[in-house]
Amino acid sequence: FPVTILAGMDKELYIWEQVRLVAERKDVKGGLKRLKDMASRSTIPNIKTLAQKALKEVTRFDNKA
Numbered sequence: 735f736p737v738t739i740l741a742g743m744d745k746e747l748y749i750w751e752q753v754r755l756v757a758e759r760k761d762v763k764g765g766l767k768r769l770k771d772m773a774s775r776s777t778i779p780n781i782k783t784l785a786q787k788a789l790k791e792v793t794r795f796d797n798k799a
Contacts, residue, residue, distance in 0.1 A: 746781065752788070
């Protein structure tokens, strides 16, 4: 794989790692903060979109997030 593809995959995996931390209740506050940061501040459009979707899913039933 080209390095840029691997770098992008790493960032996508990082998003899913945050989702896992929230879903398994291992680091809810930290995972949500990192997802919110990526969803609002990422300069990579597909990473920003994926983070927004992931954040929406993990907070779908939580009015506090």
